[in-house]
Each structure stands twice: as structure tokens, then as C-alpha cells.
Amino acid sequence: MLEARAAVQRLRSYHPPLAGRQGLRLDFNENTVGCSPRVLARMRMLDAEALARYPDREPVEREVARFLGLDAAQLLLTNGVDEAIHLLCSTYLEAGDEAIIVVPTFAMYSLFAHAEGAQIVEVRGGADFVFPTEELLAKISERTRLIAVANPNNPTGAAVSEEILFQIAEAAPHAALLVDEAYFEFYGETLLSRPARLSNIFVARTFSKAYGLAGLRIGVIVGEVQQMAMVRRVASPYNVNAIALAVLPEALRDTAYVEHYAAEVRRNRDVLQQELSALGLHYWPSRGNFVLVRVGPAHEAFVRSLRDRGILVRDRNSDPGCEGAVRLTVGSDAHTQTLIAALRSVVEDLGLRREVQA
Numbered sequence: 001m002l003e004a005r006a007a008v009q010r011l012r013s014y015h016p017p018l019a020g021r022q023g024l025r026l027d028f029n030e031n032t033v034g035c036s037p038r039v040l041a042r043m044r045m046l047d048a049e050a051l052a053r054y055p056d057r058e059p060v061e062r063e064v065a066r067f068l069g070l071d072a073a074q075l076l077l078t079n080g081v082d083e084a085i086h087l088l089c090s091t092y093l094e095a096g097d098e099a100i101i102v103v104p105t106f107a108m109y110s111l112f113a114h115a116e117g118a119q120i121v122e123v124r125g126g127a128d129f130v131f132p133t134e135e136l137l138a139k140i141s142e143r144t145r146l147i148a149v150a151n152p153n154n155p156t157g158a159a160v161s162e163e164i165l166f167q168i169a170e171a172a173p174h175a176a177l178l179v180d181e182a183y184f185e186f187y188g189e190t191l192l193s194r195p196a197r198l199s200n201i202f203v204a205r206t207f208s209k210a211y212g213l214a215g216l217r218i219g220v221i222v223g224e225v226q227q228m229a230m231v232r233r234v235a236s237p238y239n240v241n242a243i244a245l246a247v248l249p250e251a252l253r254d255t256a257y258v259e260h261y262a263a264e265v266r267r268n269r270d271v272l273q274q275e276l277s278a279l280g281l282h283y284w285p286s287r288g289n290f291v292l293v294r295v296g297p298a299h300e301a302f303v304r305s306l307r308d309r310g311i312l313v314r315d316r317n318s319d320p321g322c323e324g325a326v327r328l329t330v331g332s333d334a335h336t337q338t339l340i341a342a343l344r345s346v347v348e349d350l351g352l353r354r355e356v357q358a
């Protein structure tokens with residue numbers, strides 16, 4: 001009988017709650033207003049011939065490289081950061097190797113590392129999700145081949161300094177350090193400002209968040225030239241679709257659109273955090289386009305009540321250290337005001353203000 005590899009049989013399937021996402025979607029950290037109109041206009045210009053051809057990634061890679069101030073040999077466009085993670089795991093992990101992650105974090109690191117038969121070494125974030133530098137350094141062994149850090153982290157919103165990231169990379173020269181900058185536009189700090197220091201570091205960026213292109217599936221991974229040649233070997237030459245390649249240059253050119261949206265989100269993040277304080281809810285200050293808030297035992301009722309008011313948010317209760325926590329995506333001014341009005345009434349209805357203060 002045909003059997004999947006043992007590592008695959010051991011995998012738990014991962015089903016994000018995508019079904020029935022009607023209403024204001026503040027559950028997946030997407031852009032709440034969508035991509036630049038210039039991107040849509042470019043997409044509408046595509047004809048049958050553009051779709052009949054196999055996509056050619058390289059000219060667009062040169063444009064992305066120019067945009068990032070890099071050489072095209074330092075990067076690879078991918079089918080979202082998800083594929084970048086998958087490719088890194090395929091390139092560097094043998095069965096039995098160790099992959100270190102700091103939990104709670106984005107689910108795909110452990111999923112793809114497990115699929116290769118690697119052991120996941122989890123390091124718990126400190127109190128209030130402070131980055132556990134010493135604990136992580138202590139877990140590095142000769143079997144460590146991958147270390148994945150989301151910066152800022154999802155779902156906590158916590159960030160880690162570039163000095164610490166360089167320290168980790170230096171302590172594990174035999175491992176690939178993935179620094180996932182999916183939320184860069186809402187944070188502002190990047191290791192790409194020091195490309196010469198990447199050696200065993202890979203930086204991933206996505207166009208799913210600030211650019212509003214999650215449905216197109218496009219991201220980019222940057223690394224040292226010889227390492228990227230290895231990563232490229234395991235990628236399909238057609239991993240990125242023709243529509244994404246056709247519109248990405250326009251998305252990059254419309255810098256004003258993304259800058260405007262990112263600034264709006266950063267402002268609204270402050271507004272939302274202040275409101276959470278006023279409501280007596282504990283939250284963790286965030287550097288991303290989302291805020292993790294501690295609701296307590298009523299987390300399910302909280303998510304349900306918001307859904308009844310037409311707003312989807314994400315229950316993170318089962319993530320390590322996130323008991324009773326819910327993640328709220330921050331979006332446009334109007335969407336943030338809608339969220340705040342709903343939060344006030346839900347907190348009132350569920351009696352949360354009193355419960356938190358008690």
C-alpha cells in the first residue's frame with residue numbers, strides 16, 4: 001500500500017478558518033481596503049496571451065532588486081512567504097536536524113520543518129513575549145540547521161533588535177536564520193539595510209500585508225548569493241504566477257499608496273491600543289498591523305459577539321502563552337472606528353470591564 005513519509009503522516013493538518021469570511025475581516029492581518037487602484041488597472045490590461053505563457057520571473061526580480069537596493073542574485077520571488085519558508089526547509093533540513101522557533105509564532109515554520117522530518121525546538125517567549133535571547137542561544141546545537149524568527153512576531157506584535165539577530169546568526173553559522181519581515185511596513189526596521197552581513201541570514205518579505213495582495217501569493221526571500229543559488233535549485237521556475245509578476249512592478253512604483261496605508265495603520269494601532277486601555281483590557285504593544293489582547297475566559301464569546309456585529313477577529317487562545325487572547329487586525333480609519341464601536345458594546349455586554357478590573 002502506498003504510504004506517505006512518516007514525517008508527513010505525523011503532521012497535523014493546518015486549516016486556518018477561511019470559510020464564511022463575511023463582514024469586516026480583521027482575522028488574517030490583511031490590508032482592510034485592498035491594493036492600489038493602479039495595480040488593479042494593470043491587472044485589467046492582461047490579455048489571453050499573457051496567461052497562455054509560462055511566467056518569466058527574472059525581469060521582475062531585477063525590478064524588485066532595484067527597489068530593495070540589492071542585486072537580483074541575492075533574491076528569489078516566491079509564492080508568498082509561505083513558499084519561501086518551505087524552500088528554506090527543503091534546502092537546509094535533513095530528517096533529524098533541529099529547527100528552533102520562538103513560540104508563540106507563525107504556524108508555517110514548524111509545519112514545513114516537521115514535513116522534512118526535523119525536530120522542532122521551541123523556545124518560549126519571556127514575560128510579555130520579550131524575545132528570549134539567552135534561552136535561544138542555549139538551544140543552539142550542532143544539529144541546529146534552521147532558526148526562524150518573525151520580526152515583528154505574529155501573533156504577539158513583539159520585535160527583536162538587529163543586534164540580537166546578528167548575535168544569533170553568528171552563534172549558529174551552520175544554521176540558516178530566517179528573519180521573516182512580513183510586517184516590515186508597519187515596523188520600519190529591516191536587516192536589508194545591512195545586506196553585506198547576511199551570510200547565513202535570510203530575510204523574507206511579503207506583498208500580502210501592506211500591499212493588499214494576499215490573494216496573488218507573492219513574496220520575496222533575500223540571502224547571500226551562493227546560498228540563494230542553492231535555494232533556487234529547489235524552486236519551480238514557474239513558482240510565481242503571471243498575474244502577480246505583471247502587477248508587482250506597478251505595486252512597487254505606487255509607493256505613495258503603501259506608505260499612506262502603513263502610516264494610517266500605525267496611527268490606528270495607537271488609537272486601538274489606547275481604546276483597549278480605556279476598556280480595561282490588557283494588550284501587548286504591537287509593531288505589526290494587529291494587536292493581541294487578553295480577553296480571559298470569555299474569549300470565545302468575545303469572538304462570537306464581534307462576529308454577530310459583522311467583525312471577524314482571530315482567537316489565539318490555543319497558542320502557547322496566549323490563553324484567553326484574541327488578535328485584532330488594524331486597518332483603515334473607518335474600519336478601526338467600526339471595530340472600536342463594536343468593542344465597546346461587546347465589552348459592556350459580556351461584562352468584561354468589571355472582570356478585568358476585579
Ligand SMILES: Cc1ncc(COP(=O)(O)O)c(C=O)c1O
Nearest residue numbers: 080081082106150154182206208
Ligand atoms: C509572520 C508571517 N509570515 C508570513 C506570513 C504569510 O505570508 P504570505 O502571505 O506571503 O505567505 C504571515 C501571514 O500571516 C505571517 O504572519
